[in-house]
Amino acid sequence: MASVEIQNVRKAYGDVETIKGVSVDVPDGAFVVLVGPSGCGKSTLLRMIAGLEDISGGTIRIDGRVINEVEPKNRDIAMVFQNYALYPHMTIAENMGFSLRLAKKSKEEIAERVNDAARILGLTDYLKRYPKQLSGGQRQRVAMGRAIVRNPKVFLFDEPLSNLDAKLRVQMRAELKDIHARIKTTTVYVTHDQIEAMTMADRIVVMRDGIVEQVGAPLELYDKPVNTFVASFIGSPSMNFLSGKVAEDRKSVLTENGVRLPLGPEASVLAGTAVTYGIRPEHLAIASGNEGIPMTVSNIEPTGSETFVQGTVDGQKFSAQLRERLFIKTGEVLNLALAPTNSHIFDAATGMRLG
Amino acid sequence: MTTNSVNYIEPTTEELSEGVRLRRRKRAINFAIDVFLIVVSILMLLPLVFLVANAFKTPAEMLSWPPTIIPRDPTLANFSAVLGETPLLRWIGNSIAFAVMSTIAIVATSAIAGYIFGKFRFRTMNILFALFLATAIVPFEVYMIPLYFQAKSLGILNSVWGLLLGYLVMSFGIFLIRQNVIHSIPDELLEAARIDGAGEFWIFLHIVLPLLRGALGALAVLAFFQAWTAFAWPMIVATTRTSYTIEVGLALFQTGFTVDLGRLSAASATVLIPSILLFVILRRNFVQGVASTGLKE
Numbered sequence: 001m002a003s004v005e006i007q008n009v010r011k012a013y014g015d016v017e018t019i020k021g022v023s024v025d026v027p028d029g030a031f032v033v034l035v036g037p038s039g040c041g042k043s044t045l046l047r048m049i050a051g052l053e054d055i056s057g058g059t060i061r062i063d064g065r066v067i068n069e070v071e072p073k074n075r076d077i078a079m080v081f082q083n084y085a086l087y088p089h090m091t092i093a094e095n096m097g098f099s100l101r102l103a104k105k106s107k108e109e110i111a112e113r114v115n116d117a118a119r120i121l122g123l124t125d126y127l128k129r130y131p132k133q134l135s136g137g138q139r140q141r142v143a144m145g146r147a148i149v150r151n152p153k154v155f156l157f158d159e160p161l162s163n164l165d166a167k168l169r170v171q172m173r174a175e176l177k178d179i180h181a182r183i184k185t186t187t188v189y190v191t192h193d194q195i196e197a198m199t200m201a202d203r204i205v206v207m208r209d210g211i212v213e214q215v216g217a218p219l220e221l222y223d224k225p226v227n228t229f230v231a232s233f234i235g236s237p238s239m240n241f242l243s244g245k246v247a248e249d250r251k252s253v254l255t256e257n258g259v260r261l262p263l264g265p266e267a268s269v270l271a272g273t274a275v276t277y278g279i280r281p282e283h284l285a286i287a288s289g290n291e292g293i294p295m296t297v298s299n300i301e302p303t304g305s306e307t308f309v310q311g312t313v314d315g316q317k318f319s320a321q322l323r324e325r326l327f328i329k330t331g332e333v334l335n336l337a338l339a340p341t342n343s344h345i346f347d348a349a350t351g352m353r354l355g
Numbered sequence: 356m357t358t359n360s361v362n363y364i365e366p367t368t369e370e371l372s373e374g375v376r377l378r379r380r381k382r383a384i385n386f387a388i389d390v391f392l393i394v395v396s397i398l399m400l401l402p403l404v405f406l407v408a409n410a411f412k413t414p415a416e417m418l419s420w421p422p423t424i425i426p427r428d429p430t431l432a433n434f435s436a437v438l439g440e441t442p443l444l445r446w447i448g449n450s451i452a453f454a455v456m457s458t459i460a461i462v463a464t465s466a467i468a469g470y471i472f473g474k475f476r477f478r479t480m481n482i483l484f485a486l487f488l489a490t491a492i493v494p495f496e497v498y499m500i501p502l503y504f505q506a507k508s509l510g511i512l513n514s515v516w517g518l519l520l521g522y523l524v525m526s527f528g529i530f531l532i533r534q535n536v537i538h539s540i541p542d543e544l545l546e547a548a549r550i551d552g553a554g555e556f557w558i559f560l561h562i563v564l565p566l567l568r569g570a571l572g573a574l575a576v577l578a579f580f581q582a583w584t585a586f587a588w589p590m591i592v593a594t595t596r597t598s599y600t601i602e603v604g605l606a607l608f609q610t611g612f613t614v615d616l617g618r619l620s621a622a623s624a625t626v627l628i629p630s631i632l633l634f635v636i637l638r639r640n641f642v643q644g645v646a647s648t649g650l651k652e
């Protein structure tokens with residue numbers, strides 16, 4: 001086990017910089033998830049930790065040792081790829097024992113370690129088969145097994161679940177988390193799926209366009225996003241944003257046509273500031289009487305447990321996820337209530353969180 | 356709703372007759388395709404059948420009309436004459452040695468060059484690859500004479516090494532392997548091996564080569580028959596009777612004052628045996644593509 005320290009790391013292809021000075025600390029034994037939209041540089045960063053991409057600037061340390069110029073095989077890491085990268089002409093046991101064979105371990109030791117890993121992953125019955133005879137989930141587990149067998153300092157995962165179907169993904173998510181809880185190897189995990197990030201990580205690193213937007217525990221990111229990008233990226237369905245100005249009493253925000261949006265007590269902003277007001281769809285409820293935020297409903301999606309409503313507030317897009325059943329039609333106005341403490345307020349110009 | 360209220364809609368007679376008509380038409384088309392293919396294969400096989408039949412005929416029967424497929428009076432005289440009076444087995448041996456060595460050389464050079472062109476994408480590599488491909492548009496006969504002088508100065512005329520000189524590399528083979536590498540060996544497989552501690556040569560030997568088995572098998576068949584049927588180059592490199600390849604040797608039957616059809620047929624029929632054997636052995640590789648790559652498509 002080891003820590004991974006990434007300091008001001010840059011990656012440039014010619015004049016184009018794709019990683020623009022990223023610093024992330026991965027403590028010993030932590031499960032850190034790099035998340036962001038495609039093209040944000042998260043996979044490139046992971047490949048730089050693995051040594052598959054050169055580092056244009058900055059330093060990466062594993063267990064305190066600078067590994068910028070160290071060959072991948074000498075970094076003591078194991079990587080699991082999105083397409084599993086199993087050797088098709090080798091059996092499962094050969095696939096899992098591959099790195100040990102290269103390290104010239106004895107046959108007995110290889111067999112023992114492969115069997116141990118197979119037991120952890122429930123693959124004992126498949127050791128003599130070939131990858132093509134296994135299902136997607138089983139192949140995924142073999143890829144995991146190949147990593148576990150090496151007993152590396154750091155696990156690197158590059159979108160390992162995105163080739164699985166939705167149900168299997170949920171199951172493997174839990175299995176991966178369970179395995180990490182048992183073997184406690186430092187893990188860096190890349191995904192574009194914020195739900196995967198939220199459910200698995202000790203710490204999430206949200207990236208966009210080659211920079212880190214925010215680092216924090218999953219609920220920290222959910223409760224206190226530093227800017228509108230993180231606010232909209234974390235959480236599903238996405239946060240609602242309404243633009244307006246802080247009212248004279250500084251306890252609410254007024255939209256252009258005078259819809260009053262309540263502010264929490266901690267928000268200390270000057271009256272008249274142009275702001276973006278954020279509220280998550282799941283923090284809304286049906287208001288009693290004619291109070292609250294009037295939303296013109298354009299689409300209603302009942303899922304049984306919840307009702308997802310889309311529409312507009314003062315001409316701006318808005319949605320709500322309601323526990324209650326709804327008995328209204330599209331085109332009608334629904335009054336929504338919210339707790340002011342659940343509101344978020346961002347600077348309209350920079351998108352940064354205010355107070 | 357009870358089951359009684361379900362209405363089954365019966366197809367009308369018109370719909371039924373149209374179904375029958377379409378099915379008949381489909382069957383007729385399939386039949387026509389079969390007939391066409393059978394006729395074409397017979398046309399392609401017929402010369403070979405006559406060649407083998409002629410080898411067993413007497414000179415008189417060979418010239419009789421209509422020609423017979425099964426000889427009336429089969430004789431082995433042609434075979435014994437060919438095997439007794441010409442070094443036919445020696446020529447076949449030369450051809451096999453030449454073809455096998457050329458195949459090994461072409462498979463080896465194509466595998467290495469194809470892998471490197473497929474997976475190490477630098478700008479200089481692209482230029483080199485373009486140059487390699489460009490050689491494919493220059494007919495062999497164009498550089499045959501310079502190559503001959505090269506063979507002469509190396510002192511390898513009239514030997515298998517001289518024959519080999521013109522058939523060491525095949526630009527099409529490099530192209531074929533490169534396309535296969537790009538198509539069927541994902542980068543992640545090589546990266547995973549590198550992380551696991553494998554060296555580049557080890558990766559090539561233990562991961563790339565096994566995955567290219569199908570393509571290399573197909574290439575081996577192509578390379579073998581290219582050398583086996585080569586004529587112009589062996590013709591100028593091999594000038595002594597004992598160093599001929601079978602192609603050159605067979606041509607001898609047509610020179611001089613007459614064409615000895617019986618002996619030519621017997622020699623040709625003998626020559627067919629190794630080719631057919633090889634094709635039967637390698638047929639699977641030839642037809643089969645690369646097996647599942649073990650990755651999710």
